[in-house]
Amino acid sequence: MSRRAVLAGVGHTEFGKLAGRSAWHLEAAAAAAAVADAGVQPRDIDGLLTDPGPAQGVLDGITPHFLRLGAQLGLDPDYAGSEILGGAGSVAIVERAVLAVEAGLCELCLCVYGDSALSAPGSFAYGRGDEAAFGFFGAVGLHALAARRHMHRYGTRTEHLGEVAIAARSHAARTPHAQKRQPIEMQDYLASEFLVEPLRKLDCCLVSDGAAAVLVTTEERAGDLRCPPIRILGHAQAHSLSTYASSDHFDRLPAARCGPKALGRAGLAPADIDVALLYDCFTIVVLLQLEDYGFCKKGESGAFVEGGRIAPGGSLPVNPSGGLLAEGYGGGMLHVIEAVRQLRGEAGERQVAGAETALVSGHGLGMNTHATLVLGS
Amino acid sequence: MPAAKPPLPQPDVLTTSFWNACRRRVLEISVCGDCGHRFLPPGPCCPRCWSPRLASQESSGRGRVDSFAVYRRTYHPGMPAPYVVALVELDEGPRLISNIVGCAPEEVAIDRRVEVRFEAADGFSLPRFALGHGKESAKGGNS
Ligand SMILES: [Zn+2]
Numbered sequence: 001m002s003r004r005a006v007l008a009g010v011g012h013t014e015f016g017k018l019a020g021r022s023a024w025h026l027e028a029a030a031a032a033a034a035v036a037d038a039g040v041q042p043r044d045i046d047g048l049l050t051d052p053g054p055a056q057g058v059l060d061g062i063t064p065h066f067l068r069l070g071a072q073l074g075l076d077p078d079y080a081g082s083e084i085l086g087g088a089g090s091v092a093i094v095e096r097a098v099l100a101v102e103a104g105l106c107e108l109c110l111c112v113y114g115d116s117a118l119s120a121p122g123s124f125a126y127g128r129g130d131e132a133a134f135g136f137f138g139a140v141g142l143h144a145l146a147a148r149r150h151m152h153r154y155g156t157r158t159e160h161l162g163e164v165a166i167a168a169r170s171h172a173a174r175t176p177h178a179q180k181r182q183p184i185e186m187q188d189y190l191a192s193e194f195l196v197e198p199l200r201k202l203d204c205c206l207v208s209d210g211a212a213a214v215l216v217t218t219e220e221r222a223g224d225l226r227c228p229p230i231r232i233l234g235h236a237q238a239h240s241l242s243t244y245a246s247s248d249h250f251d252r253l254p255a256a257r258c259g260p261k262a263l264g265r266a267g268l269a270p271a272d273i274d275v276a277l278l279y280d281c282f283t284i285v286v287l288l289q290l291e292d293y294g295f296c297k298k299g300e301s302g303a304f305v306e307g308g309r310i311a312p313g314g315s316l317p318v319n320p321s322g323g324l325l326a327e328g329y330g331g332g333m334l335h336v337i338e339a340v341r342q343l344r345g346e347a348g349e350r351q352v353a354g355a356e357t358a359l360v361s362g363h364g365l366g367m368n369t370h371a372t373l374v375l376g377s
Numbered sequence: 378m379p380a381a382k383p384p385l386p387q388p389d390v391l392t393t394s395f396w397n398a399c400r401r402r403v404l405e406i407s408v409c410g411d412c413g414h415r416f417l418p419p420g421p422c423c424p425r426c427w428s429p430r431l432a433s434q435e436s437s438g439r440g441r442v443d444s445f446a447v448y449r450r451t452y453h454p455g456m457p458a459p460y461v462v463a464l465v466e467l468d469e470g471p472r473l474i475s476n477i478v479g480c481a482p483e484e485v486a487i488d489r490r491v492e493v494r495f496e497a498a499d500g501f502s503l504p505r506f507a508l509g510h511g512k513e514s515a516k517g518g519n520s
Pocket of ligand 1: 409410411412413414423424425426427428
């Protein structure tokens with residue numbers, strides 16, 4: 001009988017400004033929390049995959065991140081590595097752990113995201129090669145191009161982006177560990193300054209210190225653990241690396257290819273998803289994903305988010321813990337963890353009633369990378 | 378106090394020819410010697426058929442705004458806001474990131490015709506674009 005992987009223990013640190021604790025300290029704390037959640041011992045870990053955040057980067061000199069963290073955690077695993085997929089990295093390492101566990105390469109794989117981007121901005125580079133000569137700095141400029149095209153093609157309004165920002169804060173208000181718990185209203189959103197028009201400060205994700213970890217193991221092994229296992233119903237990756245050469249790079253995310261593959265493996269349609277954990281580095285990316293995953297038709301995401309449909313109590317709650325916009329920048333691993341908590345039914349005040357299926361996405365770099373997990377209780 | 382300088386291009390083995398052409402006020406695009414595909418940025422092979430037989434061609438320097446973003450916050454002291462970054466689609470097909478200059482940000486719109494305007498910058502010549510007066514491109518963009 002083939003081995004089936006499941007998500008077991010999850011854990012994370014606080015998110016926000018955590019002065020005096022390096023990314024290494026935070027990652028070790030998140031790993032310890034995940035191990036405690038599962039009721040296993042550090043010596044049981046036989047796989048290590050890491051997604052170092054943008055400020056610390058994947059290499060320290062020539063030393064890859066997983067090697068330094070593995071040494072600090074005293075691990076000699078059967079399987080190890082780090083991914084460089086930007087914001088798709090956390091979902092991608094969980095997917096890679098699923099593949100490794102199902103292939104028998106390891107049995108209890110620790111997946112870790114961590115960064116200290118607020119306290120130690122480190123290698124954050126604003127320039128993008130020759131494009132820096134034209135002042136094209138940062139991910140916000142890139143996503144502003146996508147937002148402008150969406151507005152032009154479909155009549156999407158600034159208030160539609162605002163709905164996404166407002167929903168994120170109302171979710172976070174119900175999340176004790178969230179970095180920004182203060183609710184906002186449309187007038188607050190419209191008063192938010194433009195950074196790179198049409199994107200405002202409130203369209204952008206937070207910058208955070210923090211770390212998060214997830215354990216992947218076999219269904220069989222999970223029977224001995226103290227936490228209920230969460231099933232992997234489907235997974236996929238898709239990437240768009242040609243960037244400007246592709247005429248629809250800013251209009252359609254690789255999610256449009258990833259979603260049907262992951263949902264198809266799960267035997268589910270978008271309408272079967274109870275809770276969506278969509279990578280939300282910028283509000284526009286949530287709108288694009290609602291379309292590209294098929295939660296609504298292309299071009300109709302603006303109307304879709306009106307009336308609080310993705311907010312608490314809406315028909316498709318998106319990022320019930322607040323996401324990157326309000327919970328904290330957890331690289332996507334916090335999205336995986338929130339899906340696990342929702343499916344376990346342990347999300348407290350923000351619990352989506354009867355949540356049995358979740359879709360988790362990661363999106364990264366120059367709108368180039370994408371990864372999807374479909375999970376079930 | 379001297380004004381801060383903006384970042385400069387960093388020519389490498391693939392892009393030196395492009396930046397040298399800019400100094401001659403030529404906007405150079407790469408052309409595949411086998412399939413005829415025209416592309417930017419320059420690369421080691423044709424991104425469509427992987428042929429290593431590459432040539433270059435002078436672009437008309439005319440195109441359309443595919444999208445644009447208005448920087449309202451200053452991220453680099455050498456590039457004070459506001460300024461417009463645009464994704465320009467040349468009439469020959471390739472797209473590149475540049476600036477729209479010589480107008481207020483409010484005048485820029487998707488599908489507006491633009492024409493290259495070379496601007497000197499510390500030993501380089503940067504291909505920026507100004508709004509043109511021609512009709513909108515026959516292709517009408519991707520809209
Ligand atoms: Zn070719």
